[in-house]
Amino acid sequence: MIKKWWHDKIAYQIYPKSFCDLDGDGIGDIKGIISKLDYLKSLGIDIVWLSPVYKSPFVDQGYDISDYYSIAEEFGTMEEFDTLLAEMKKRDMHLIMDLVVNHCSDQHEWFKKAVADPYGEYAQRFYFRKGVNGREPSNYRAYFGGNVWTKVPGQDDLYYLHFFTREQPDLNWENPVVREKIYKMVNWWLDKGLSGFRIDAIINIKKNTDFPVMEPDDDDGLIYCEKTLENVDGIGDFLQELKHETFDRHNAFTVGEVFAMPPDQLREFVGPEGHFSTMFDFAPHSTMSGDKGWYDGKEFNFDVWRDTLYESQLKMLNVGFLANIIENHDQARGVCRYLPGYALNDMGKKMLAAVMMTLRGIPFIYQGQEIGMENCPFDSVDEFDDVYTLDQYNAALEAGFTETQALKICNRRSRDNARTPMQWSDSDNAGFSTGTPWLKVNPNYKTINVAAQEKDKNSVLNFYRRIVALRKNDLYRETFTYGGFVPLFKEKEGILAFCRSCGETCCKIVTVANFGKNEAVLTMPYKIKKVLISNSTKTNHTTDSITLSSCECAVLLCE
Ligand code: TEU
Numbered sequence: 001m002i003k004k005w006w007h008d009k010i011a012y013q014i015y016p017k018s019f020c021d022l023d024g025d026g027i028g029d030i031k032g033i034i035s036k037l038d039y040l041k042s043l044g045i046d047i048v049w050l051s052p053v054y055k056s057p058f059v060d061q062g063y064d065i066s067d068y069y070s071i072a073e074e075f076g077t078m079e080e081f082d083t084l085l086a087e088m089k090k091r092d093m094h095l096i097m098d099l100v101v102n103h104c105s106d107q108h109e110w111f112k113k114a115v116a117d118p119y120g121e122y123a124q125r126f127y128f129r130k131g132v133n134g135r136e137p138s139n140y141r142a143y144f145g146g147n148v149w150t151k152v153p154g155q156d157d158l159y160y161l162h163f164f165t166r167e168q169p170d171l172n173w174e175n176p177v178v179r180e181k182i183y184k185m186v187n188w189w190l191d192k193g194l195s196g197f198r199i200d201a202i203i204n205i206k207k208n209t210d211f212p213v214m215e216p217d218d219d220d221g222l223i224y225c226e227k228t229l230e231n232v233d234g235i236g237d238f239l240q241e242l243k244h245e246t247f248d249r250h251n252a253f254t255v256g257e258v259f260a261m262p263p264d265q266l267r268e269f270v271g272p273e274g275h276f277s278t279m280f281d282f283a284p285h286s287t288m289s290g291d292k293g294w295y296d297g298k299e300f301n302f303d304v305w306r307d308t309l310y311e312s313q314l315k316m317l318n319v320g321f322l323a324n325i326i327e328n329h330d331q332a333r334g335v336c337r338y339l340p341g342y343a344l345n346d347m348g349k350k351m352l353a354a355v356m357m358t359l360r361g362i363p364f365i366y367q368g369q370e371i372g373m374e375n376c377p378f379d380s381v382d383e384f385d386d387v388y389t390l391d392q393y394n395a396a397l398e399a400g401f402t403e404t405q406a407l408k409i410c411n412r413r414s415r416d417n418a419r420t421p422m423q424w425s426d427s428d429n430a431g432f433s434t435g436t437p438w439l440k441v442n443p444n445y446k447t448i449n450v451a452a453q454e455k456d457k458n459s460v461l462n463f464y465r466r467i468v469a470l471r472k473n474d475l476y477r478e479t480f481t482y483g484g485f486v487p488l489f490k491e492k493e494g495i496l497a498f499c500r501s502c503g504e505t506c507c508k509i510v511t512v513a514n515f516g517k518n519e520a521v522l523t524m525p526y527k528i529k530k531v532l533i534s535n536s537t538k539t540n541h542t543t544d545s546i547t548l549s550s551c552e553c554a555v556l557l558c559e
Pocket of ligand 1: 329
């Protein structure tokens with residue numbers, strides 16, 4: 001395998017609106033991020049992924065961009081952004097930004113010009129279509145609800161396409177002018193010194209532009225828009241062109257947000273010549289997805305989750321690397337998803353960390369994960385901000401759930417769970433802001449916060465520091481990065497365990513974790529030489545076996 005600069009890196013996602021607010025307006029800002037770079041360095045972070053900071057009306061929290069060349073004034077100025085880049089370089093850290101190019105904002109100059117002249121050049125940069133029999137051109141349901149077609153303002157029978165909210169018109173990738181302008185913008189940022197991009201919702205850029213009416217998948221007569229992409233060929237041509245015109249020229253690191261990839265195209269997407277450096281592994285998360293929405297989401301099933309994780313790891317062995325997450329800004333908090341009630345404590349959180357940080361692939365830590373932030377109790381639907389949550393609340397009501405039940409469903413699943421302000425200390429607003437935060441602060445900030453965990457050598461934060469340092473230790477880095485993956489103890493209930501090794505040239509490292517309620521005795525297939533890290537004060541083991549109490553984990557150097 002040809003080694004790349006990003007193979008052994010650790011990444012951290014910042015959701016800027018909720019990270020750190022220095023100017024007191026209740027919204028995080030770039031100056032706040034700069035003030036925390038030493039903190040990120042102390043955690044061992046190499047790459048920071050910044051969720052969108054571009055100019056935006058914030059209908060979808062910055063994923064609706066009105067100017068790709070400007071920084072939103074809520075976050076600061078371009079000069080401050082340049083300072084951020086310079087300060088990161090000083091610390092030998094890389095910055096990647098979000099590339100949101102399936103759609104822009106309806107406040108983008110192109111869309112305004114398209115609306116002003118709906119049969120002119122700018123309308124060609126979007127999908128404008130005539131209605132059919134006085135209705136929308138087709139019957140697709142947008143990701144955040146409703147029809148993907150909305151009437152062009154001022155027009156009777158002309159519609160534009162948006163797979164997300166109506167304020168996020170889809171860009172027409174079939175139009176070479178659009179592609180050329182996007183590549184120019186991407187290169188502009190890379191020339192500035194970015195190390196790459198996280199690429200948003202990218203599977204959506206290739207559509208069947210005949211937009212045929214399709215068999216509905218629900219009583220509303222619509223079909224989920226993602227399903228309409230299933231048999232559409234040709235996305236590879238767009239993605240290879242994008243890569244060739246931009247990323248390749250800068251040796252950039254790219255991570256795709258790819259849902260619904262055709263399963264036979266793994267190598268095309270993330271193989272050595274793949275469209276992206278890596279892409280997120282959403283398979284373990286998707287084991288809980290419902291067919292219709294959050295209201296029919298599945299309960300967490302440890303066996304299904306573990307087997308899916310193993311499958312993801314194994315399928316990548318001779319292909320490349322996936323990016324591993326337990327959460328992001330679109331998910332509820334990982335500790336609340338994957339840890340049963342009895343494990344939702346510091347032991348359990350460290351166990352999840354040990355598993356995630358020793359898998360094969362690029363680890364992405366989401367802000368607050370390193371202190372074990374949890375889902376937030378939202379007491380009323382008015383406390384949510386997220387468009388998707390409001391849609392799913394209504395979907396639950398329409399499916400016959402009561403308001404109390406719908407609120408409970410959203411409490412479990414809402415994207416706002418991960419978007420509440422970062423908990424820096426036990427002072428007002430968790431030390432996030434001196435103003436009124438834009439979103440509720442999780443009331444548990446008095447006990448779960450960075451300042452308290454800095455002082456406690458056994459905190460979740462310090463465990464993350466140690467496990468990150470272990471992964472980067474010169475003695476083990478090669479194994480953690482390039483080592484294979486062999487699942488162990490598959491027949492043992494509640495056990496997640498695997499061996500990482502790369503043959504003669506490097507050492508053998510085994511991770512064992514007991515997600516079960518009862519103690520487990522594991523007879524080891526390899527001799528234990530040393531406990532590299534564990535979440536207990538004293539690991540009970542001999543050279544041949546190890547006994548794990550409930551929620552106990554260990555990373556072992558073996559012979
Ligand atoms: O998410 C893309 C996407 O497809 C999501 O709707 C996803 O299916 C869902 O959140 C899973 O829980 C990206 C961004 O990450 C998200 O924040 C944006 O809202 C969306 O694109 C539109 O840009």
